Amino acid sequence: MTTALAGALLAWYDRHRRVMPWRARSGERADPYRVWLAEIMLQQTTVATVGPYFERFVKRWPNVAALAAAPREDVLHAWAGLGYYARARNLHACAKAVADSHGGVFPDTEEGLLELPGVGPYTAAAIAAIAFGRPSIVIDGNVERVMTRVFAIDTPLPKAKIDVRAAMADLVPVDRPGDFAQATMDLGATICSPRRPKCMLCPWEMACRAHAAGEAERYPVKLKRAKRPLKRAIAYVLTDRQGAVWLRRRADDGLLGGMMEVPSSEWAAGEPSAKIARAAAPAALAWRELPEKVRHGFTHFELELTVWTAQARRADVSGGQWVAADGLDAVALPTLMRKVIARAIARAKGTSKKRRPKRA
DNA sequence: CAGGCGTGGGA
DNA sequence: TTCCCAAGCCT
Numbered sequence: 001m002t003t004a005l006a007g008a009l010l011a012w013y014d015r016h017r018r019v020m021p022w023r024a025r026s027g028e029r030a031d032p033y034r035v036w037l038a039e040i041m042l043q044q045t046t047v048a049t050v051g052p053y054f055e056r057f058v059k060r061w062p063n064v065a066a067l068a069a070a071p072r073e074d075v076l077h078a079w080a081g082l083g084y085y086a087r088a089r090n091l092h093a094c095a096k097a098v099a100d101s102h103g104g105v106f107p108d109t110e111e112g113l114l115e116l117p118g119v120g121p122y123t124a125a126a127i128a129a130i131a132f133g134r135p136s137i138v139i140d141g142n143v144e145r146v147m148t149r150v151f152a153i154d155t156p157l158p159k160a161k162i163d164v165r166a167a168m169a170d171l172v173p174v175d176r177p178g179d180f181a182q183a184t185m186d187l188g189a190t191i192c193s194p195r196r197p198k199c200m201l202c203p204w205e206m207a208c209r210a211h212a213a214g215e216a217e218r219y220p221v222k223l224k225r226a227k228r229p230l231k232r233a234i235a236y237v238l239t240d241r242q243g244a245v246w247l248r249r250r251a252d253d254g255l256l257g258g259m260m261e262v263p264s265s266e267w268a269a270g271e272p273s274a275k276i277a278r279a280a281a282p283a284a285l286a287w288r289e290l291p292e293k294v295r296h297g298f299t300h301f302e303l304e305l306t307v308w309t310a311q312a313r314r315a316d317v318s319g320g321q322w323v324a325a326d327g328l329d330a331v332a333l334p335t336l337m338r339k340v341i342a343r344a345i346a347r348a349k350g351t352s353k354k355r356r357p358k359r360a
Numbered sequence: 361c362a363g364g365c366g367t368g369g370g371a
Numbered sequence: 372t373t374c375c376c377a378a379g380c381c382t
Contacts, residue, residue: 042377043377044376046369047377082367086364086381120379143378182378189377255365297366298367
């Protein structure tokens, strides 16, 4: 059964369907591998950002078997810059699980999908609906916003998800669950936006209780977030005579897990003392401090790195690896580390004459 | 279960 | 500048 509400949304979706590389054309069956890959990439990440990454991944690894057979380092490297690197580690683990334990075929139920690494409640429901036509209830941030507005749900997030799920129970049309899922997310992304929602264009305008009360923007109700603390540290960029940079791999768990880095002192609240800076340096060398610091925002804190550079011989350090300047694009460097290295190399070449406005 | 976990863009 | 956010998952 399709309710009037769902019908109106699907009609809107049919008129405004957005073309995206991971989306099946109207009437065509979606490829579970592409749906899965896109859903993982889209977690907390914008469509615009994901686009080029998705294209590169499917071109290089056209199916789950190919991805499972790839060295993990290649996957991490291809993911570099996209953020939330646990996704990349889980992506590879998931591909191997599907290839090794499921005969190369994705589970076609919500419960089965939920067992896979990196696949949580949202992603399992989304794949089940979009790739397999299961009538699952798909709730992401967009859907939360849409539904808390339509039904005027005042419960603060994340608790509101319970109420949203209940409100949606009779809403999912069994004949087009995948389209319905994508339609509710598209509605949230394009019409029912966090600020200044375009209610006059919304297929649910007449039904929306928040809009009727003139307070759509008040939903969803959420608690205020604390301000992000600032941490500081020294980052050490060692180069050899040929310009190769000394890198090492971060531990597999935690921040930027499994990715490459330049060494740094402990990331802490205060300004690192000269003593700490020397003690944390990977070798006793003629270090030079760059005048411009590197700032980088993480989800829960802001980081300010002071960059120290030095020229070294390979015998000065052990462990890690030396990567030639023209090979840096070929390793799994997160954006933060690319910024630091770029700053150091620009400085070494004397090309960092970045003009900045004078400050009082 | 609250907090850890990236990044880039828009207001 | 600063804040918020964007198709969440894991522990």
